[in-house]
Amino acid sequence: MPLIPDETIERVKTATDIVEIISEHVQMRQAGRNWLGLCPFHNEKSPSFNVNPELQIYHCFGCGVGGDVVKFLQEIDKVSFVEAVTFLAERAGIPVTRPGGSSTEDERNDQLFQANELAAKFFHHMLRQPAGADALRYLHKRGLTDETIDEFRIGYALPGWTSFLEMAGRRGFAPPVLEQAGLAATKGRGHYDRFRDRVIFPITNLSSRPIGFGARALRPDDKPKYLNSPETPIYHKSGVLYGLSRARDSIRRSGTAIVVEGYMDVVSLAQGGVDNVVASSGTALTGPHARLLARYSERVVLLFDGDAAGGTAAERGVEVLLGTEMDTRIVTLPTGQDPDSFVHRDQGANDLQQLIDKAPPALDVYLDRMAAGIDLNSVTGRARAIERLLPLISECKEEVRRSLMLRRAAQRLDVDETALRADLAAAQSRPAPARREPEATPDSPPPPAREPAMVNKLERQFAGLLLQYPRLLAATARRLDLDVFTDHEVRRLLDYLVSAYPDGRLDLTALLNSVDEDLSRLVTVCAMETFDADYVDEIWEDHVLRLQRESLTRQIDEAKRAIRRVNETVGPGEELDRLRTRQNELMAARMALEARRGGAGS
Ligand SMILES: [Zn+2]
Structure with a gap:
């Protein structure tokens, strides 16, 4: 692995705020001590992507990704560790000497x-x-x-x-x-x-x-x-929108993303003061594009030239967006005008803003266009319209919205809504046709990774406590036998922590970089646990006692099972006596513990 001096990495990380960096990619709100948003690495509707500003790490409870700011950049930009650190260093004005590369x-x-x-x-x-x-x-x-x-x-x-x-x-x-x-x-x-x-x-x-x-x-x-x-x-064309890195703040602020067709349109509109604008590059709008936009706003306005609105690329874009949950609108400029020429006129930016504010729903425009091209008075015409419409509606995953689309379509095409609904049901029960776009573009996120098997919430919390208050590591090593942990990974992590940071001076970056993938995932997930800083020692004490108690209970159960087994097979004798003594000792220990715990709690 090529090396950047540790102290440089340390300086870069100190100068960088993970919340600031991730905010450039993910819309987040504060939730308790953490920041919360929709995960950029998997497709989700309710936010499970957490950023912890104190520890400067992120974790997604949906797909299990997590790490520090360097890892985030590596994942989102698909660059190496060195490249990510270099990028952050440049941003912070810290000089880095680049090492020579290998061939990964x-x-x-x-x-x-x-x-x-x-x-x-x-x-x-x-x-x-x-x-x-x-x-x-x-x-x-x-x-x-x-x-x-x-x-x-x-x-x-x-x-x-x-x-x-x-x-x-x-x-x-x-x-x-x-x-x-x-x-x-x-x-x-x-x-x-x-x-x-x-x-x-x-x-x-x-x-x-x-x-x-x-x-x-x-x-x-x-x-x-x-x-x-x-x-x-x-x-990867389906995952890139021209101008988005520049436009996304403005998209977020205005709550609207304007999508145009060309580079020149984006640039001209930006110069005219319309900043929340992007274009697809070298391809029609795709599902991944729509998901990318949905990260920043829920309203999309497609802005078409007067002449281009009927183009297949434009229609594809509308169809893709109609299948999402975004509020999609369409502005069609007067014939002969494109966004570039329109915004350059006197009051151009103002007029455009008005058009955008009043933009009609994309479905209406789409239905109108369809009505203009198909003779809806004839039975075959209506059948053709329905045939084109149904896949679009069935693509929509939200029930309420799908209902609404059906109603509008029925009204516009002048067909019975119930009949249309039946057609839709029939279409949906047929085997799905080949998808119109490959879903697995090289840019799509990896399939959700399995969370490490962590059945034991208590153990996970405890590991989180130690990660955030590593001064407790030494005391933990004195008080607890690692055998009290049932989760193999947690045990492995604590074993590592206790031996690597005996003085309690834990460096999370160093830790994340020195453990394997499983442990690093566990570190980020555990570190997202939050604790009341005023009661850390009490919480620790309580956890220690509970862990010991659970461990004793497990041993008691085990002893009981052994007693039953020996009783049924060998019968009374030395071994049975030994097991009974053991059981009694364990139960006495548990009672002593409970007395102590009760005392600690009162
Ligand atoms: Zn995720």
Whole structure:
């Protein structure tokens, strides 16, 4: 494992607030001492994702993920430990000397991130060079200011076939790496630049790091008009929305996400003061996109050009969103207008805001459009409309909402609601057709991991207490035999804690990095237990006594079983006497304990 000095990691972590970092990805509210939100790693409706600001760790009770801020970044951005620490260090202004890499998957991803960052810098730089004059003129003509261009890091790719390859080669990036990063392509013998003579829009992940590019042709006869990075190990189109890293705060604040179709629309609207806007990049809107948006707001407004609203991509987007629980609205601009041109008019941003506030429900617009294209007066027409509608409605998982959709559809199509309901039931009982989109994109979260088998709540609480108040470790080692713990993992954890931190100076980061996956999961889940800080010693004492009592009860039960067994097989004798003595001793011990516990409690 490549090494960053421990003291640097320590400094970076001290300078970083996990709540702040995670808030950039997850909408959270304070719940007691912890922060609570919807888990970004699995699909859920009620929040089970917890962040503990005191211990600077997170844990999801739904899928079992957990760790510190570095682990969070590793998971959400799919980067290595070193890359995550480096990112946090840069953010905090702490210098890090990067170690040399090995050849793991993480290291490869790091390289791809670096190649994309280099490309973003290169393209942006070239825009202001003589070669980029046409591109810059084009952007100015579209009404973009230099500030906007810089903010979105818009750039220009040179027309030559190897300009970027050569520059990147001098910085140590081999052509195959650039190809994997989506920046180079191959033909016959050699590699060449994927993007040539185009205006470049960097596409970033939620940590604002470039992971791909959208490239617009400068000349009308250059095809295609838009060229995008291919899917790469770090760029999964169905999981990325252009502009989201920048827009998400504003989406959260305004309670609305505006979805447009192009990069230029996002940039122009942002310049016009409409910040809560994103676009899908290089693909139609997908289910994962919708789930991504749902993390930040419950209301989505699709903003369409006057001409594009009938496009299949637009329709797909509507269909995807109708199947979610989001309040989906549609704004269709007047014919001939696109968001870019609309916002540039006088009062454009104002007018747009009004349209957005009054946007009609997507289902109504969808039904209207359908009604316009199909003759609803004919029986076959209505049948066709229903055929198209039913899968959409059945996709909707919420009963109330599905009912509402049925009613509106029945009204609009002028069919009997009960009949429509029956059709839906029939459609649902048929075997499901192949899904319209692959659910398992490389970006989807892993299947929920099993929580470690922790039947014993008491033991888990106790481990949590020790993790949060490690000064109690020494006393615990003196008072408790580890055999009192029935949970194998808890026992393993406490065994480790007692031997690794005899002086009670526990460092959670170091701990998480030095134990295996099972234990680290257990650490984060236990650490989410909360205790009243004023009564820590009393709570500890009470737990110790209860653990001892439970252990004694188990031993007594065991002794009873043994007595019965010996009685039935061997009969009276030395062994039976020995077992009875043992049982009596245990019961006496339990009584003494109970007396003590009663005393402690009063
Ligand atoms: Zn989760």
